[in-house]
Amino acid sequence: MMTEGVKIGKPRPAIVAGFSSQILAGEIADALGSKIVKVTRKQFSDKEIQTTIEENVRGHDVVVVASAAGDPNKQEKEARLLMRAANRAGANKVTLLLPYMWYGRSDDIWDERNSPALIDTIETLRDHCQSVVVADPHNAGLTREKFLDTGSPVKNCTIAHFAYPFAVQLKGLIDSGFIRKEDLLLSHADAGSTKRISRSFRACMYNILDFPDRSADEDDWAQGLKDRDKVTGKIKIKGFSAEVTGKDVVIFEDMIGTGGTACDLAKLLKGMGARSVMLFATSGLFSTDLKKGEPPVASVGRINQSRLDAVFITDTFDHSLTDPDIHRAIEESPIIHTIKTAPYLASIIRALHAEVGKDIQSDRNSISAILKGTHPDQTEDIEKITQPVLFKTGSPLLALMA
Numbered sequence: 001m002m003t004e005g006v007k008i009g010k011p012r013p014a015i016v017a018g019f020s021s022q023i024l025a026g027e028i029a030d031a032l033g034s035k036i037v038k039v040t041r042k043q044f045s046d047k048e049i050q051t052t053i054e055e056n057v058r059g060h061d062v063v064v065v066a067s068a069a070g071d072p073n074k075q076e077k078e079a080r081l082l083m084r085a086a087n088r089a090g091a092n093k094v095t096l097l098l099p100y101m102w103y104g105r106s107d108d109i110w111d112e113r114n115s116p117a118l119i120d121t122i123e124t125l126r127d128h129c130q131s132v133v134v135a136d137p138h139n140a141g142l143t144r145e146k147f148l149d150t151g152s153p154v155k156n157c158t159i160a161h162f163a164y165p166f167a168v169q170l171k172g173l174i175d176s177g178f179i180r181k182e183d184l185l186l187s188h189a190d191a192g193s194t195k196r197i198s199r200s201f202r203a204c205m206y207n208i209l210d211f212p213d214r215s216a217d218e219d220d221w222a223q224g225l226k227d228r229d230k231v232t233g234k235i236k237i238k239g240f241s242a243e244v245t246g247k248d249v250v251i252f253e254d255m256i257g258t259g260g261t262a263c264d265l266a267k268l269l270k271g272m273g274a275r276s277v278m279l280f281a282t283s284g285l286f287s288t289d290l291k292k293g294e295p296p297v298a299s300v301g302r303i304n305q306s307r308l309d310a311v312f313i314t315d316t317f318d319h320s321l322t323d324p325d326i327h328r329a330i331e332e333s334p335i336i337h338t339i340k341t342a343p344y345l346a347s348i349i350r351a352l353h354a355e356v357g358k359d360i361q362s363d364r365n366s367i368s369a370i371l372k373g374t375h376p377d378q379t380e381d382i383e384k385i386t387q388p389v390l391f392k393t394g395s396p397l398l399a400l401m402a
Contacts, residue, residue, distance in 0.1 A: 013353050014057050016082050018066030020075055020322050024099060024315055025065035027342030051081045058090035061353055068102035070322030076102050083128035095131040099316035100283045107139040122146040131156045133348055135316050136254045136282040160348055162314060163201040164373045165339050165386040166280045167208035169312055172388035178400050179248040187222040189253050196254055197221060204373040224265050237264045245273035253281040259299045263306035276309040276400060284313035286326050300329040303336060309396040311336045334394035343385040
């Protein structure tokens with residue numbers, strides 16, 4: 001059935017994959033019914049790289065999917081080369097999709113001689129694309145502002161949070177009887193996360209979890225209380241802002257670095273009487289401290305030995321091609337579960353590239369509706385653009401049903 005106001009037949013965008021995003025890009029292409037454009041890559045003896053788009057993209061909309069997994073400097077350079085190549089080959093429009101944006105955490109000026117790398121990164125990327133989708137950036141406000149600066153060719157910058165797939169996962173836990181909705185305590189890790197938990201993030205949670213009595217305009221979520229040493233950067237957990245006895249505490253973060261803060265927070269919450277502690281983090285970096293001689297999988301091991309009952313990450317930061325040992329450790333972990341995001345991200349790309357008429361009367365091309373969980377594809381079939389993952393053998397969540 002054709003939706004009034006939406007013109008069917010516009011060519012689907014062609015997908016160009018950065019090295020560390022090849023799997024995700026392929027799944028996005030499948031969800032869109034689009035073509036993955038062949039790319040050849042070379043690295044010379046002096047470590048310089050060369051990328052070539054091997055197929056015709058003239059007159060097509062092109063989506064370059066590029067993430068920072070692996071070497072962020074190399075991936076950033078490759079993304080610029082791919083966008084340049086698409087533009088030189090005559091692409092009609094280039095959209096940059098950043099599942100995890102490199103240098104996203106370098107958004108502060110620590111002293112007069114320091115320059116935030118995030119600003120430099122955005123300024124080097126924005127000259128080569130007309131539209132950008134950034135998945136859950138560490139500083140959404142600054143990211144959007146710099147991409148849309150006066151004189152920038154970028155006309156649209158979409159900040160894509162993952163409230164919808166996270167909410168569907170929680171709904172599955174409630175429907176299966178692992179947790180009770182009335183005992184659910186939604187929270188974020190600290191005060192710095194407040195801006196990330198936006199109105200649309202809360203609205204989506206309340207829509208999918210059926211909390212009609214809660215207002216998305218009111219930021220009433222609990223949060224961790226912590227201090228950061230300004231010299232060492234080390235974080236110390238000192239408390240929590242709500243009573244947690246008997247509660248199933250859910251913490252939302254944009255990423256997991258070494259996992260130390262999450263593990264410390266789970267220990268604190270369990271000591272305060274929490275029934276369960278779950279962490280939802282968009283990107284699982286699982287980085288390690290090489291200075292301490294830690295093995296590459298140390299952060300995953302830390303999670304496995306912690307008081308966390310479950311960690312849900314997305315596939316936006318994919319280790320499979322860049323750090324196979326970490327990828328294997330994640331796969332084998334009974335605690336860490338990976339949510340597939342390609343159908344969800346594809347729905348945003350589809351809405352961005354929809355050709356619409358003046359009489360549009362539906363939300364089929366509305367990104368705002370997707371983010372709030374009210375898009376027709378979400379209300380008509382909740383599993384069309386995301387599905388909850390199954391628990392692994394040995395998951396502590398399984399004991400909650402005992």
